[in-house]
Amino acid sequence: MGSLNRGAALELPVMLADLEELVRCESFSDDHAAVARSAEVVGTLGTRLLEAEPETMVIDGVTHLRWAFGTPRVLLVGHHDTVWPIGSLRSRPWSVADGIARGPGVLDMKAGLVQMFHALASLPSPDGVCILVNGDEEVGSPTSRHLMEETARGCVAAFVLEAAADERGALKTARKGTSRYEVVVHGRAAHAGQEPHKGVNAAVEAAHQVLALAGIGAAVGAAHPLLGAATVTPTLLSAGSARNTVPATARVSVDVRVPTAAAQDRIDGLVRALTPRTPGARLEVLGGPGRPPMQPASSADLFALASRVASDLGQAPLSAAAVGGASDGNHIAASGCPTLDGLGAVGGGAHADTEYVEVAQMVPRARLLAELMRRTVR
Numbered sequence: 001m002g003s004l005n006r007g008a009a010l011e012l013p014v015m016l017a018d019l020e021e022l023v024r025c026e027s028f029s030d031d032h033a034a035v036a037r038s039a040e041v042v043g044t045l046g047t048r049l050l051e052a053e054p055e056t057m058v059i060d061g062v063t064h065l066r067w068a069f070g071t072p073r074v075l076l077v078g079h080h081d082t083v084w085p086i087g088s089l090r091s092r093p094w095s096v097a098d099g100i101a102r103g104p105g106v107l108d109m110k111a112g113l114v115q116m117f118h119a120l121a122s123l124p125s126p127d128g129v130c131i132l133v134n135g136d137e138e139v140g141s142p143t144s145r146h147l148m149e150e151t152a153r154g155c156v157a158a159f160v161l162e163a164a165a166d167e168r169g170a171l172k173t174a175r176k177g178t179s180r181y182e183v184v185v186h187g188r189a190a191h192a193g194q195e196p197h198k199g200v201n202a203a204v205e206a207a208h209q210v211l212a213l214a215g216i217g218a219a220v221g222a223a224h225p226l227l228g229a230a231t232v233t234p235t236l237l238s239a240g241s242a243r244n245t246v247p248a249t250a251r252v253s254v255d256v257r258v259p260t261a262a263a264q265d266r267i268d269g270l271v272r273a274l275t276p277r278t279p280g281a282r283l284e285v286l287g288g289p290g291r292p293p294m295q296p297a298s299s300a301d302l303f304a305l306a307s308r309v310a311s312d313l314g315q316a317p318l319s320a321a322a323v324g325g326a327s328d329g330n331h332i333a334a335s336g337c338p339t340l341d342g343l344g345a346v347g348g349g350a351h352a353d354t355e356y357v358e359v360a361q362m363v364p365r366a367r368l369l370a371e372l373m374r375r376t377v378r
Contacts, residue, residue: 009049009121010363010370015114016096018045019357022080022110023094023103027135029081032061035135039063042080042113042133049121054131059143065133066151072130074377075151075158075337076120076369077328078113078344079137083351092353100347101357111357112161112344119370128377130155137328140180140290145331152337157302157376159369160329161344165321169361172342173303174322175330176227177264177293179256181271183209184284189241189248199246200280203239206250208277210234213254216270224259226296226322230267231257254287257324264289291330294341296322298333302340302372309371315364343369 022045027038036058043054043065054065065080082105084092094103101111113133120126132151134144141148152158165172185206190199216232223229233255240247254271258264272285299320307318321342329341346361348354 009118010366012359012363015118015362015366016101016359018117019101019106019111019114020094021045022113023106024089026084026086026089026104027081028085029083029136029138031086032063034086035081036063038080039065039135046117046131049117050126057147059147062135062143064135064144064147065131067131069129070127072151072154073128073156074130074373075155075332076116076129076131076161077148077158077332078109078116078131078133078161079135079328080110080113080133081135081138082108082110083138096359099359101359102355104355106357107163107345107347107355108350109162109344111347111362112163115344115362115366115369116161119366120373122366122370123374129373134328140178141328141331148328148331149335152332152335155337158329158332158337158339159343159372160327160332160339160341162327162329162341163344163350164342164346165323167346167348167358168319169316169346169365170319170321170342171303171306171340172323172329173299173320173340174226174296175294175326175341176257176259176324177261177289177330178291178326179258179264179268179287179289181254181256181285181287183213183252183254183271183274184286185209185250185252185276186282186284187246187248187250187278188280190246192244192246196246199248200278201246202250202281203247205276205278205281206237206239206252209252209274209283210237212274213252213271216267219270220263220266227259227293228324230259230263231324232267259293261292264292291326292334294330294333294339298338299340302338305375306340306368306372309375310368313364313367313371315368343372
């Protein structure tokens with residue numbers, strides 16, 4: 001990395017210019033063309049800083065990037081897709097004011113990508129490090145999960161550049177696992193005014209199932225001491241085709257968060273065992289377990305190391321957080337690779353109109369990551 005001064009790699013103006021370029025390239029997960037354009041921008045940034053072009057992989061239309069230097073021992077993980085639909089920049093433009101950067105995806109997780117590239121560029125050599133930036137994390141990483149697990153094999157540590165857990169910069173040392181379901185209710189249509197008795201009302205049956213689903217979480221058992229209890233939350237609901245017709249079909253989306261693999265399996269069995277209450281109705285359960293829980297043991301040693309590094313750098317003491325949201329760290333930890341998450345930007349409002357990054361924290365967080373890599377890869 002001779003053409004880039006290693007000190008300049010951790011200069012805030014340069015990092016902010018790179019962040020602006022990433023934020024201005026919108027990358028909504030469901031728009032594969034936008035994700036491909038974003039991959040080009042991220043790839044160009046990484047190539048400039050690391051003096052190496054990435055391996056570009058397109059899986060089922062989704063574009064992922066990977067850099068590997070020597071025999072990888074440390075894996076850096078990030079994603080370049082966001083939850084923001086194309087056009088969000090018009091109502092949430094890029095801005096930096098009073099030490100705060102804003103824009104769609106600025107916290108989750110484009111600032112983390114900038115910090116990651118600059119941290120690695122600040123080291124004398126990238127040897128022993130592998131970077132994987134996927135394009136579908138926000139939708140559960142369906143096309144990149146195998147890629148991540150495969151890449152993590154043989155690594156002694158994985159550092160995930162998701163945002164910090166809070167405004168204090170807490171690292172994420174445990175995460176709940178996730179499952180997603182859609183319960184489809186099949187009924188029978190009929191005229192709501194003339195022959196409602198001839199129909200099977202899917203909306204009424206869906207109401208029964210919403211109540212049944214809401215009670216499943218409590219049936220799973222005691223709460224985990226750090227991750228809390230399992231939650232089963234009905235979210236999106238829809239039914240019917242016309243105001244004067246008995247609904248023939250209804251759909252209930254279900255979000256599940258679990259502290260343990262046993263709870264995930266137990267809930268899966270209970271959801272699939274749901275039975276209809278309305279005569280003539282039929283249930284169909286789609287979906288299932290997604291990301292497994294990330295247990296505290298997977299991050300304990302790395303968090304202890306990060307705490308020592310922060311102290312040696314003169315930074316504030318690090319704190320740890322167990323969170324309900326899942327990330328690619330769940331998959332990587334479950335594959336057996338020690339994993340520390342939340343090493344990205346410090347800010348708040350992820351997925352919300354208030355999303356922001358504390359600019360002053362970008363360089364210190366990059367320095368923390370750089371020193372973590374240096375001590376882990378040797």
